[in-house]
Amino acid sequence: MSLSAKDIIKLSISRDSKERLAFARKIAELCQMLAPDAVRLQLLPFIIDWVDLTDEVIIYTVANQVIYLAIRMGGIGFASPLIMHLLTSQNKLVRVKLTEQILKFKDDATAFQFMNAMVRSVYDSVRSFVPKVVNILSSQKDIQTVLLHLTSDKSFAVKRAVLESLVNQEPETAKLVAVQMLDDLDDKIRSFISSATIKFPFWTSSLLPRLENDPSWRVRASIAAQSVNCVVLTPVLPSLYRLTKDPSWEVRLITLRTISSILFKKPDITFQETSKLLEDISKNFQKSQQKSTLIAYIDVVISLICSSANRLEDSVWSPIVDSILNIQNSQVRLHFFIVAAQQNISAITPLISEKFMRNLPSFMNDKKWRVREEAAKHLLLFRTYFSNPDIVSFIDSSAMTFMNDETLPVKVAASKFIAQTSPVSTENPIPAYVKELMTVPSFRKRQNAVMILNELRSFTTNPAVKHACEEKLKELQSDKVELVAGFAKNPIIH
Numbered sequence: 020m021s022l023s024a025k026d027i028i029k030l031s032i033s034r035d036s037k038e039r040l041a042f043a044r045k046i047a048e049l050c051q052m053l054a055p056d057a058v059r060l061q062l063l064p065f066i067i068d069w070v071d072l073t074d075e076v077i078i079y080t081v082a083n084q085v086i087y088l089a090i091r092m093g094g095i096g097f098a099s100p101l102i103m104h105l106l107t108s109q110n111k112l113v114r115v116k117l118t119e120q121i122l123k124f125k126d127d128a129t130a131f132q133f134m135n136a137m138v139r140s141v142y143d144s145v146r147s148f149v150p151k152v153v154n155i156l157s158s159q160k161d162i163q164t165v166l167l168h169l170t171s172d173k174s175f176a177v178k179r180a181v182l183e184s185l186v187n188q189e190p191e192t193a194k195l196v197a198v199q200m201l202d203d204l205d206d207k208i209r210s211f212i213s214s215a216t217i218k219f220p221f222w223t224s225s226l227l228p229r230l231e232n233d234p235s236w237r238v239r240a241s242i243a244a245q246s247v248n249c250v251v252l253t254p255v256l257p258s259l260y261r262l263t264k265d266p267s268w269e270v271r272l273i274t275l276r277t278i279s280s281i282l283f284k285k286p287d288i289t290f291q292e293t294s295k296l297l298e299d300i301s302k303n304f305q306k307s308q309q310k311s312t313l314i315a316y317i318d319v320v321i322s323l324i325c326s327s328a329n330r331l332e333d334s335v336w337s338p339i340v341d342s343i344l345n346i347q348n349s350q351v352r353l354h355f356f357i358v359a360a361q362q363n364i365s366a367i368t369p370l371i372s373e374k375f376m377r378n379l380p381s382f383m384n385d386k387k388w389r390v391r392e393e394a395a396k397h398l399l400l401f402r403t404y405f406s407n408p409d410i411v412s413f414i415d416s417s418a419m420t421f422m423n424d425e426t427l428p429v430k431v432a433a434s435k436f437i438a439q440t441s442p443v444s445t446e447n448p449i450p451a452y453v454k455e456l457m458t459v460p461s462f463r464k465r466q467n468a469v470m471i472l473n474e475l476r477s478f479t480t481n482p483a484v485k486h487a488c489e490e491k492l493k494e495l496q497s498d499k500v501e502l503v504a505g506f507a508k509n510p511i512i513h
């Protein structure tokens with residue numbers, strides 16, 4: 020049975036929350052029962068006074084009815100008092116729903132009236148909402164007027180919202196707003212300009228020069244971080260080179276990471292400052308003690324070696340490689356070998372093969388277990404990259420040394436490598452050295468046998484090998500040492 024307008028309004032003053040919710044749901048129906056002036060002058064003020072901003076269900080339901088109120092009153096501008104009231108709740112779901120509702124009023128005759136009321140609100144939560152719906156205005160000039168007005172707002176949230184909205188604006192509008200915000204006193208706002216405009220073609224010519232010379236390191240760091248997303252990269256590279264000399268170590272570090280990322284992704288891009296950059300890196304290798312910076316230098320060097328557009332003579336990069344491998348920090352040296360192997364750089368393999376064999380023992384004996392684990396994790400990568408039989412044999416024997424490590428993660432990494440490289444078959448499902456480990460007096464060695472068998476069982480696709488591993492694990496479950504027997508019963512689940 021349909022309710023009269025009087026009956027619907029009675030629901031609003033009920034103590035029953037379900038009836039109050041029913042009133043909120045029937046606002047659209049009630050609008051049709053009342054004249055437009057009655058909706059504007061009586062119903063709208065009543066709803067604003069009635070709605071409980073702490074009741075999430077009620078305010079979301081009312082937000083969903085805004086479109087019907089606006090249509091009945093003759094435009095979105097008339098609904099602005101209710102919309103602003105709902106926005107003060109700072110409820111994220113309500114903001115999403117209101118955005119969805121308001122964007123349906125594109126080119127509405129009262130749109131500018133609506134915007135004018137919103138930008139004059141005393142609440143940050145209201146003004147910061149404006150950029151999300153500013154595109155309901157039909158005129159680009161009006162959109163520019165609103166956004167430019169908000170660039171001088173005292174609220175960080177409002178100015179941040181303006182920048183976030185630029186992705187949905189015409190290039191001319193985005194440029195006007197971004198250039199205006201270059202003079203903002205808050206460096207956090209200026210540091211967000213690059214991420215907001217990096218996809219626009221005007222970023223390189225109109226914004227980059229000012230941003231590069233900004234007094235705040237945050238702003239300069241934002242250039243380095245965002246440059247990788249630039250549509251046309253070549254014009255940006257000179258700026259990136261200059262930023263590698265920035266007074267701030269944070270900016271230098273981010274810039275180095277960006278340069279290597281660009282060159283790895285686009286090896287055909289020409290970096291005119293290659294020689295200068297390598298010369299700087301060579302000078303700074305021995306000076307810098309910061310691990311993150313040294314690793315970033317290595318990534319840049321390897322990305323340049325890999326670059327098809329920046330060919331380097333052996334005489335250029337060979338001394339730099341020597342400098343890298345003379346660094347005391349073993350984690351940094353290990354990173355060099357890992358990245359070289361990952362990029363499969365055949366040009367430097369002869370140069371670093373012997374050096375790798377000299378360095379691997381130092382990685383195995385490093386006092387930091389994470390270095391030992393990292394080396395063990397990449398044994399298979401090294402085995403593939405260094406195809407020399409002597410190095411392969413050396414790596415295989417090193418894996419057994421890693422198995423004697425006192426730290427479990429190192430042993431786990433080594434057992435995975437051994438399982439993947441063991442020559443097993445249906446006729447010989449268990450490697451001879453594993454059988455030997457099962458019989459030695461040292462219970463630690465027998466535990467190693469358990470780990471290898473468990474990994475071999477996981478990696479193999481041969482049913483015979485899998486079955487043989489399970490049988491050997493059952494044998495070890497009867498070991499006289501409980502640490503071995505228990506280990507065999509409950510192998511580590513990796």
